[in-house]
Amino acid sequence: MNKQKKRKSKTILAQSGRSREYAKGAVNIPPYRSSTVLFDTLKEYKDWDHEYSTYRYGRLGSPNSLALEEAYSELSGAYRSIATNSGMSAINIAISAFMEKGSHALVTEGAYEPTAELFSGHLSKFGVEFDFISPMIGEEIADLIKPNTKVVYLEAPSSNTFEIFDLKTVISAIRKRSSEIGQEIAILFDNTWAGPIYFRSFEHDIDVEIQAATKYVVGHSDAMLGIVACNEKTFLRVKNSARNQGICAEPDACYLGLRGLRTMGVRMEAQFQSAMNIASWLDSHPMVQTVLFPPLPSSEYFHNWKKYFTGGGSLMSIVLNQKYHDQDLEKFFDDMQIFSMGYSWGGFESLATPVRIQKDRKSYLEKLGNTIVRIHVGLEDSEDLITDLDSAFKRL
Numbered sequence: 001m002n003k004q005k006k007r008k009s010k011t012i013l014a015q016s017g018r019s020r021e022y023a024k025g026a027v028n029i030p031p032y033r034s035s036t037v038l039f040d041t042l043k044e045y046k047d048w049d050h051e052y053s054t055y056r057y058g059r060l061g062s063p064n065s066l067a068l069e070e071a072y073s074e075l076s077g078a079y080r081s082i083a084t085n086s087g088m089s090a091i092n093i094a095i096s097a098f099m100e101k102g103s104h105a106l107v108t109e110g111a112y113e114p115t116a117e118l119f120s121g122h123l124s125k126f127g128v129e130f131d132f133i134s135p136m137i138g139e140e141i142a143d144l145i146k147p148n149t150k151v152v153y154l155e156a157p158s159s160n161t162f163e164i165f166d167l168k169t170v171i172s173a174i175r176k177r178s179s180e181i182g183q184e185i186a187i188l189f190d191n192t193w194a195g196p197i198y199f200r201s202f203e204h205d206i207d208v209e210i211q212a213a214t215k216y217v218v219g220h221s222d223a224m225l226g227i228v229a230c231n232e233k234t235f236l237r238v239k240n241s242a243r244n245q246g247i248c249a250e251p252d253a254c255y256l257g258l259r260g261l262r263t264m265g266v267r268m269e270a271q272f273q274s275a276m277n278i279a280s281w282l283d284s285h286p287m288v289q290t291v292l293f294p295p296l297p298s299s300e301y302f303h304n305w306k307k308y309f310t311g312g313g314s315l316m317s318i319v320l321n322q323k324y325h326d327q328d329l330e331k332f333f334d335d336m337q338i339f340s341m342g343y344s345w346g347g348f349e350s351l352a353t354p355v356r357i358q359k360d361r362k363s364y365l366e367k368l369g370n371t372i373v374r375i376h377v378g379l380e381d382s383e384d385l386i387t388d389l390d391s392a393f394k395r396l
Contacts, residue, residue, distance in 0.1 A: 009075060009197055013265045017071030017258055022063035028259060031251040032063045052239055059246060064254035068227070071261055072217075076196035076209060078229035082239050083249035083257070087192065087212025090226025091115050094208050097234070097241035098150045098186045101127035105151040106144055110135030110158025112190060112212075113358045120360065134363040135163040141170055142177040149183060154206075155190040157301070160317055160355050160374060162292040163364070164304040171205050186234060192216070192346075196229075197268060198311035207234045215346025216313070219260035219267055223253045267348065267379065271314035274382040278375070281386050282318055287393050289370055292317040314377040315345050317355055324371045324396070329354060331395040332373075338380055338388040345376035350385055352376075352392075 007015070022029045035058035039045040048056075055061040069081040084090045095118065099105060107119055109132045119130040131144060135158040145152075152174055156164045171187060178185045189201050192212040201209040211217065213225035226249070230238050242248065249257075272295075279293040291298070293316035294305035305312070324332075333341060339352040355372035357365070377385065 007074070010265050012071065012075045013261055013263075016074045017067035017069075017261075019063065019067055022067065028255070029063055029067050031255045033251055034058055034062065051236075059248045060243065061248070062251045062254065064251040064258070065249050068249075068254045068257050068261070071258065072196070072211070072227050072229060075261075076229045077200060077202045078209065079232040080235040080239075081227055081229040082235075082242050083213075083254055084226035084228065084242060084247050085249050085253065086224045087112075087210075087214050087226040088114055088118075089247045090210050090212065090228045091190070092118060093241040093245060093247055094188050094210050094228045094238055095119075095151060095153065096123070096245070097237040099123060099128050100150075102129070102148060103150040104129040104131070104146050104148045105153060106131055106133050106141065106149060107153045108133055108135050108137075108155055108158065109358065109361045109363055110161060110163055111153060111155045111358075112159045113360075115153065115155075115190070116358060116360045132360050132362070135161070136165050136364065138166060138169050139173040142173040145174065145177045145181070145183075145185070147181055147183060149185055151186050151188060153188045153190075157193055157294050157305075160292075160357065160372070161361075161364075161368060162294055162299075162301065162317060164294050164301040164308070166304055167204055167308050175205065193313040193315060194309055194311070195264070195268065195313070197265060198272075198313075199309050201229070202231060204308070207231055208238065212346075213257050214344060216264055216268055217257050217260050218253075219264060219347060220256070221342075221344060221347035221349065223256040225249060225253045225257045227257075268313070269311070270379060271377055272311050274379075274385070275312075275314035275316060275377040277382040278377055278385055278389070279316055282389070285393065287321050287396065288318050289321050290319040290367070292319065292372075313346075315374070316377075317372050317374045319368060320371040320373065322370055328396060329371065332392045335395060336388055336392055338385055339375075339392075345374075347376075348379045350376060350378035350380055352389075 065083040073081045186207045188208045189206045190210045209229040211227040213227045279296045282288050283291045294301040295312050339350045353374050355374045
């Protein structure tokens with residue numbers, strides 16, 4: 001990572017990760033499509049870079065991945081970062097870096113559902129233990145920590161339901177209990193919704209930040225990418241986890257990630273403002289029971305959002321006024337003119353999809369019994385998006 005004077009995020013987004021050595025005069029570093037890397041001397045060939053600060057073989061990195069990792073590390077305040085081929089692979093290498101047979105993890109029920117499935121459907125086969133915790137847990141998390149707890153996996157806001165817990169209370173409780181039992185616990189945090197622009201993980205004593213860079217970093221819905229940002233004590237463990245599992249990011253995907261990073265700030269700012277406009281409109285709609293969007297002042301999670309975040313993503317959910325059957329929801333979704341249906345978010349295009357609550361979710365379900373719709377606000381005009389939603393409600 002470049003140890004220069006600390007710069008503002010907009011400058012980092014525009015300037016970081018642009019090595020003159022690799023750019024060769026181009027504004028953007030071209031994709032270095034290479035598996036084999038050639039060396040000039042036997043000494044260079046035999047010397048092993050145990051810090052992974054250079055590239056030696058395609059699976060271990062490229063000029064493009066090193067540039068993306070440098071830029072993201074400077075942006076997030078991380079020691080080092082690791083680029084991977086998807087958000088899910090980033091989750092995998094981060095978790096598996098700290099887990100072994102007989103070890104235990106606490107996982108928020110609000111996590112991205114494939115994260116829960118990684119524990120319940122995959123890691124459990126190798127003797128890994130885990131318990132799910134409420135997405136609104138507080139200092140009582142200390143009582144759930146066991147002598148073999150190695151990981152606490154957090155996400156805020158929660159996927160689909162957008163709870164935000166009191167981060168300082170929870171993290172302090174984890175650190176205190178960890179010290180009492182003499183067990184080092186890695187705190188992992190999925191920061192995809194706010195990104196490092198609006199939430200600073202490493203300023204809150206988080207060890208590892210996970211970013212599904214497919215979303216806001218790439219920003220154009222045309223590449224799969226993940227990033228794991230680490231503090232100094234966790235970097236080599238996570239990097240070696242990626243190396244041992246053969247997980248890496250292709251140069252072309254890193255190129256697209258760097259391209260997207262340049263406009264990430266202005267895109268997220270514009271999308272967040274549009275999301276606020278739309279959330280405010282939805283908040284007064286008679287067919288909407290609740291808008292699940294923490295930056296909205298009426299949200300029960302507004303206080304925690306205001307306490308820890310400086311902005312946010314443009315993803316939200318709404319709980320409708322009743323439970324609708326699919327034949328009714330077809331009227332809502334099928335004739336939209338601007339909103340589309342798709343499984344991702346974070347791109348420039350607006351999306352609306354029905355929500356299925358995570359199957360492992362047990363907490364606060366009484367508030368989530370009616371039909372839930374997830375809305376991602378893109379870069380279209382917010383008035384046009386409101387018109388499209390209004391027509392959908394009238395059809396419903």
